[in-house]
Amino acid sequence: FPLFLQVTCNCFTISNGEMQDVGVGLYPSMSLLNHSCDPNCVIVFEGYQLLLHSVREIQIGEELTISYVESLVPTRERQKQLMRQYCFECDCPLCQNQEKDAEKLDGEEHAWKEVKDAINEVRYPKSKEEWKHVLARCQNLLRSHKGHLPDTNIYQLKMLDCAMDACINLESWEEALYYGSRTLEPYRLYYPGFHPLRAVQLMRVGKLQYSQGMVPQALETLKQAYNIMKVTHGTDHSLMKALMEIKEECEAMMRIQ
Numbered sequence: 001f002p003l004f005l006q007v008t009c010n011c012f013t014i015s016n017g018e019m020q021d022v023g024v025g026l027y028p029s030m031s032l033l034n035h036s037c038d039p040n041c042v043i044v045f046e047g048y049q050l051l052l053h054s055v056r057e058i059q060i061g062e063e064l065t066i067s068y069v070e071s072l073v074p075t076r077e078r079q080k081q082l083m084r085q086y087c088f089e090c091d092c093p094l095c096q097n098q099e100k101d102a103e104k105l106d107g108e109e110h111a112w113k114e115v116k117d118a119i120n121e122v123r124y125p126k127s128k129e130e131w132k133h134v135l136a137r138c139q140n141l142l143r144s145h146k147g148h149l150p151d152t153n154i155y156q157l158k159m160l161d162c163a164m165d166a167c168i169n170l171e172s173w174e175e176a177l178y179y180g181s182r183t184l185e186p187y188r189l190y191y192p193g194f195h196p197l198r199a200v201q202l203m204r205v206g207k208l209q210y211s212q213g214m215v216p217q218a219l220e221t222l223k224q225a226y227n228i229m230k231v232t233h234g235t236d237h238s239l240m241k242a243l244m245e246i247k248e249e250c251e252a253m254m255r256i257q
Contacts, residue, residue, distance in 0.1 A: 033052075033064055033065060033066045034063060034065050034066075035065060035066065035067060035068040035069075035082070035086070035088075035090060036065035036066075036067065036090070036092045036094075037067055037069070037071050037075075037078060037090055037092045037094040037095055038067075038071070038092055038093060038094045039055075039065040039066045039067045040054055040055060040056050040058055040062070040064060040065055041053060041054050041055060041064050041065060041066050042055050042066065042067075042194070042195065042196055042232050043066055044196050044232060044233050044237065046237055046238060051233075051234065051237070052064075052066075053231065053232055053233070053234060055193060055194035055195070055231055055232060056193065056194070068082065068085075068086060069081050069082060071094070071190070071191075072104070072154055072157075072190055073104075073154065074098075074101045074104050074105060074154075075094070075095050075098045075101055076101075078090065078095070079095065100189070100190065103152050103153075103189065104152075104153065104154045104190075105153065105154070106149075106150050106152055106153050107145075107148055107149035107150055107153045107156070108145075108148045108149065111145040111148040111149050112149055112153050112155045112156065114141065114145075115141055115145065115149065115153075115155040115156060115158075115159050116155040118137060118138075118141055118159070119155060119158045119159060119162065122134060122137075122162060125166075125169070128169070128170060131166045131169045131170050132166075132170065134162065134166045135163060135166035135167065135170065138159055138162050138163035138166060139163065141159060142156075142159060142160070142163065151182050151183070151185065151186050152185070152186045152189060154186075154190075157183060157186045157187075160179045160180075160182050160183050161179075161183060163175075163179040164176050164179040164180045164183070164204075167179060168204075168208075173208055173211045173212060174212060176208055177205065177208040177209060177211075177212055180201070180204060180205040180208055181205060183201060183205075184201070184202070184205060184221075187201050187202075194228050194231040194232050195228070195232065196228075196229075196232040196233065198228055199225050199228035199229040199232055199233070200225075200229075200239070202221055202222070202224050202225035202228070203222065203225040203229070203239075203243050205221055206218045206219075206221035206222035206225055206246070206247075207222075207246060209221055210222075210246060210249070210250060215250055215253045215254060215257065216254065218250050219247065219250040219251065219254060222243065222246060222247040222250060223247070225243055226240075226243055226244070226247060229243060
């Protein structure tokens with residue numbers, strides 16, 4: 001049991017280019033970094049290579065920190081997860097102020113609890129039929145709770161993300177863009193600085209805008225993604241290179257038009 005606890009505390013979830021979990025790995029030197037819900041560094045992966053990037057100016061002697069948990073969830077849930085998995089309480093300014101907790105659970109409680117349960121039941125689909133089922137569930141819930149849940153409610157936001165993923169896998173680009181566009185303001189609210197998740201979301205929406213012939217809008221969205229990703233991923237990351245390619249395509253289309 002002690003060895004299992006050590007591994008659990010010191011492992012990192014490996015993510016792909018779109019920040020989706022693909023595995024777990026041990027990186028001993030990086031496990032020395034302490035936690036903050038508002039960290040000054042982020043971790044991204046290039047394959048199995050772990051990359052650490054600072055996301056704001058760090059003073060001499062200042063401790064480097066990363067977030068061990070998803071900062072999107074409310075303070076109470078973050079604290080529970082940190083205590084359960086890492087056996088400590090966080091006293092960072094975000095936890096002390098419980099910043100944005102009210103917005104995260106805005107709307108009617110019965111509605112967001114139903115959406116939360118539905119999200120927790122979703123397992124990554126392996127076929128188009130399964131994706132169709134997921135999309136239908138998302139559509140029904142989004143429709144039935146229209147006017148009862150704002151898009152800034154974190155469970156509504158996760159539902160929109162799920163619907164967007166389903167549409168992309170079903171190649172329903174226009175509908176994917178509809179859901180993706182609705183996520184951008186909540187992402188800006190909850191990831192206001194340099195955060196890899198916001199960069200990736202902006203890139204995904206920008207690509208969808210480009211696919212729908214919305215070239216000026218796509219270019220603006222991709223520029224926002226670029227400005228964040230050059231900090232969170234660095235200019236040599238493969239995802240950054242893919243972003244620059246599509247951004248250059250948009251710029252070329254704008255010159256032609």
